[in-house]
Amino acid sequence: MRKLLISLLLFYILILLQVSFLPHFFLFSWSSISNLAFIIIFLIFYLCFSERPEKNSGIISALFAGFFLDIFSGNFLGIDFLGFWTFILAIIAIFIKFFLRRYVRFPLAQ
Amino acid sequence: MGLPPKLKIGLIVVLLLAFFVILNLTPAHKGVKNFFYSISSPIQKTFWAAGDSFSDFLESVFQGEKIKEENENLQLKIQQLVAENTSLQELKKENEILRQALEIGLEKDFELSFAKVIGKDLFQDSFTINKGKEDGLSSGLPVITQQKILVGKIGEVYENFSKVILVSDKESSFDVKIADREISGVAKGKGGLGLILDLLPWETEIKEGEQVITSSLGGVFPGGILVGSIKNVKKSDVKPFQTAEIRLATSLKELSNLFIITKF
Structure with a gap:
């Protein structure tokens, strides 16, 4: 539970950094969602792989991270739909959790 | 389940x-x-x-x-x-x-050449100007201001520069007359930017402030150019002529632009 709360807070702070701090720096602001979405996807991968199979914090984190991205990132590729990133990240997390992890083993997985 | x-x-x-x-x-x-x-x-x-x-x-x-x-x-x-x-x-x-x-129609009366003063030697009553032989200047040409006031004449001429001998130079001497009167005299430089009027007929009444202009008699300068005005008339019983000082019509110290009369 603690790990989940920390990861949610981390996503929230990262997204706020993305929309309020990084736009000042030319290199870090290619687009509205920019590279942060990829960092978050990577973190979701990490969370999903690193947690125990019976835990669901990876999926919950993915849902909230996607939701935060939806709230703060505006439209992406012309799609203005609240829930777009929530879906994308949820599907990624579900895919890792229930399909990929069943067949692939990484050293970091517990 | x-x-x-x-x-x-x-x-x-x-x-x-x-x-x-x-x-x-x-x-x-x-x-x-x-x-x-x-x-x-x-x-x-x-x-x-x-x-x-x-x-x-x-x-x-x-x-x-x-x-x-x-x-x-x-x-x-x-x-x-x-x-x-x-x-x-x-x-x-x-x-x-x-x-x-x-x-003031200077160009109608004379052929002029414009020059700038680039050096002054007031102890020797001379200026150096930025025009010379290349600009068609020659020794003896009259030098005036834009207000048609006499300054002097060209002395030595170099390729691109010339010396102007001021009217106050000790060697300077030329015929003048009192404006609007047929009274002639000779203006002589006394150095130190001073000028005196000599050989004024004894019997004539000269008043201070009367204007002195050049006369064409000697051929040094064209006639009718303002030189200055009379001050300190000196009349002596033992001398056949009276003399006076001439207050120059322009401040020679402050001149920076001049006209040279190339033909008159």
Whole structure:
């Protein structure tokens, strides 16, 4: 539970950094969602792989991270739909959790 | 007794999709966003200010050299503009002088050449001007101001420069007359920017302030050019002529632009 709360807070702070701090720096602001979405996807991968199979914090984190991205990132590729990133990240997390992890083993997985 | 995992997942996805579709169809999604913006705004403001000052700092670090170069270029440009401005002011002044000369019709009376004073030797009563043999000047040509006041004549002539011997030079001597009266005399330089009027007929009454102009008698200068005015008339019973000092009509010390009469 603690790990989940920390990861949610981390996503929230990262997204706020993305929309309020990084736009000042030319290199870090290619687009509205920019590279942060990829960092978050990577973190979701990490969370999903690193947690125990019976835990669901990876999926919950993915849902909230996607939701935060939806709230703060505006439209992406012309799609203005609240829930777009929530879906994308949820599907990624579900895919890792229930399909990929069943067949692939990484050293970091517990 | 629960649903199979795959079905459970499918159900979650469908429910999520339905939730967001409904949320997007109603104005509620704006309320949700507004709620998150409100609670995040203090943090966002802090991040924004930090990002702003940090990026300014980085910019000043990375662009320092560029700013320095730009500053140097601007300084150079300022210097160029100042020089250009000075040159334009000079031209303006010259233009005004020429205009003034045109107004009094100098160009109708004589053929003139404009020159600038580039050096003064007031102890020797001479100027150096920026025109010389190449400009068609020759020794003996009269030099006047734009107000048609006599200054002197050309002395030595070099290729691009000339010496002007002022009327006050000790060697200077020329025929003059009192304006509007047929009283002639000879003006002689006494050095130190002074000029005296000699050989005035004894019997004539000369008043202070009367104007002295050149006479064409000696052929040194064309007639009718103002020299100055009478002051300190000296009349002695033992001398056949009376003398007077001439107050020059122009301040020779302050002259900077002159006209040379090349033909009269």
